[in-house]
Amino acid sequence: MANVTLKKSAINKRQKKEALMNTAFELFTSKGINKTSISDIVEKAGVAKGTFYLYFKDKYDIRNYLISSKAEQLFLTAHKALDTTKIPEIEDQIVFIVDNCLNQLTENPSLLNFISKNLSWGVFKKALVDPESESDMNTMDMDELDSENFSFYKIYQYLINSSDRQFKDPEIMLFMIIELVSSTCYSSILYSEPCNIDELKPHLFKQVRHILEDHEEV
């Protein structure tokens, strides 16, 4: 009894929030968001039901925190890997990042499944123009996401600027790359349809290079 009390009080605020997010991620990826209830989350996380509402507005609120944080992590990991290389050309850098992200997602299909329908232009755009806004996300169809510190677009801008080449409509360029890659990798990685990811990669990389090429200012 005293033991339980001690244990609980030892878990501080931050820890509780993280416990909830970790548990929610586990459940969202294993059962799907729709079939995961707040009761499921709090029970598995070992906190009381009321506690959930101290940190999150509802189920979609916690989902948004998760997507931002997972997507950010994905890109930052890829960018860190890029930093350890000395790849000079922008095309090769982008392809490297794409490849790295695909590898991460191949290793972690539940993450892919989770972010696949959300990691789209909405994420980037939102992070770019309005990183602090809060919206009512109480639906499944929303694709606008909060992202506390999402900084990938800055990384992208930095890459473009660091290059000694010029691109027009860099935003559209990024948009097309993101959409092409994220939508094709889903069925390829998860279901090997219409082919597995290793077969798909050459096609994908070729198209990525085409996109860059078509946007280059000569």
Next chain:
Amino acid sequence: MANVTLKKSAINKRQKKEALMNTAFELFTSKGINKTSISDIVEKAGVAKGTFYLYFKDKYDIRNYLISSKAEQLFLTAHKALDTTKIPEIEDQIVFIVDNCLNQLTENPSLLNFISKNLSWGVFKKALVDPESESDMNTMDMDELDSENFSFYKIYQYLINSSDRQFKDPEIMLFMIIELVSSTCYSSILYSEPCNIDELKPHLFKQVRHILEDHEEV
């Protein structure tokens, strides 16, 4: 006489089913699937609750019927329009179809919103390999869809074969086109992000041609 009676009740049944589908489509596009209950559908359609279950297994069953039928309609309309032209080259034919579909979706954003997250490779593949299978769709995360008579893939094959040119991996080729177009058009048409659809089209068409080009057997 008996024949007439049979016909009459069969027509009635068809009408009920269509009334339900029309109502469901309206509600799905206006409120979203998750926020639409079966009660909502039957109430608006003016039939009893039990009647719904005479025609559909559940909410996701009616959704699947809708997606199949709407997507089929979309492509058939585009193909019919193509037939009225005399476009000889396969690249131009494909671009024409893409353009026509984009125009239809621009005219009908609620349709776009409805099928955008479902009109993906799952639809085609399903129709292609297993048009009769029945799957348990009782979740939101499913992306495999029944499609009774879905025949777009056949049209596509016909176009490829009619051409005097050779393409390798035509399935992957189609896959990339479909995914690129469908994922980019969503935010472009609905939110003009990162640019409106008219701005996007040149980029899109150029990429579509690149994809064909890269698959051509010379």
Next chain:
Amino acid sequence: MANVTLKKSAINKRQKKEALMNTAFELFTSKGINKTSISDIVEKAGVAKGTFYLYFKDKYDIRNYLISSKAEQLFLTAHKALDTTKIPEIEDQIVFIVDNCLNQLTENPSLLNFISKNLSWGVFKKALVDPESESDMNTMDMDELDSENFSFYKIYQYLINSSDRQFKDPEIMLFMIIELVSSTCYSSILYSEPCNIDELKPHLFKQVRHILEDHEEV
């Protein structure tokens, strides 16, 4: 089509009623009465829903027909077997009938399961005093049953009268035998609890003889 019509019209009234009863028995014994719906019965019997109501008032009506008919059959079979023997003494006759019934039920556990909770004094009494009455049976707790031609009590009376011995309170005597045997055989035959039926029989037969003994007028 004409074929179907022919087939259906060829099944006459009696046949439909029997098809319904046979199907209902199958379903009642396999799924239980509560979990069997009228839809289940008519579907499996191959008749239309409305047809059910031409022959039976509701689910409990058909159940009662079944119990009467099955129980009657059980006892008549036992009595027929007795007739082929030349057992002279009433105790041995009764024990023979009990044994024969137990054997039938052991061979046919689903029948046992079906009648076990209904084959009690209610059945006999009802048949004895009021074989034609019709009661609202729309509950599970009812144990009063219609029995069109149920004649076991007459057989019993005949056996008692044919004997050259005298018994007082023959009705109570029969009552105790029936209740003892039917209630013990249920768990013994179906679950071998607290022992299997072969182990139980000696105990049972001894008690049956005791009951007769205690009622004999000396």
Next chain:
Amino acid sequence: MANVTLKKSAINKRQKKEALMNTAFELFTSKGINKTSISDIVEKAGVAKGTFYLYFKDKYDIRNYLISSKAEQLFLTAHKALDTTKIPEIEDQIVFIVDNCLNQLTENPSLLNFISKNLSWGVFKKALVDPESESDMNTMDMDELDSENFSFYKIYQYLINSSDRQFKDPEIMLFMIIELVSSTCYSSILYSEPCNIDELKPHLFKQVRHILEDHEEV
């Protein structure tokens, strides 16, 4: 302090659960289990529907709790009454308990009606071998019942062991007594069929003594 709070809410919980059980018992005995809905129970008990599910899995769960608790109470009352007497012989003790139970049931016909079809060997056996097991009772045909603290079998063993006489197969012996008494008393007490309980008792007691006699090891 915390202790007091805990106790208070625990008491509250116990009260809610008991309110539900009392209400359910009233409704089960007056309308029958099949015709009693959970809505009926919660409405009459004055709690919200969801509250029911905090304490019970479904209707059959609460039924099982009730049968266990009512049957336990019945036997414990009978045994307590026995303790106040100085009856030395085991036959007389058993007959006393049977008589006492019959008297309680005569006083309380709704209790009889409720437990009559369930107070069978299943109850005792279950309590005997596996008092903690949990089974899916979601059917009407179940006759295996949970019984948290059901201790009658222990009382019975104690009585047998305290006696200076020896009995073989005591389990079968008890089984036959229980089944004979419980199945006959139902129609006798509730419907005076084929005779009232006072007329039946001498017959019953005589048979009970016969059963003991036949199992005695001399």
Next chain:
DNA sequence: TATGAATGAGGGTTCATTCAT
């Protein structure tokens, strides 16, 4: 007689949210 599409009341169950402790 026989049909079977249509009904709609009513059942069981879930679960986000609140609030007294």
Next chain:
DNA sequence: CATGAATGAACCCTCATTCAT
């Protein structure tokens, strides 16, 4: 901050029964 018992609206789905054909 944290709890978790209680809520009750809202959901899905079943199914006995009817009735126009």
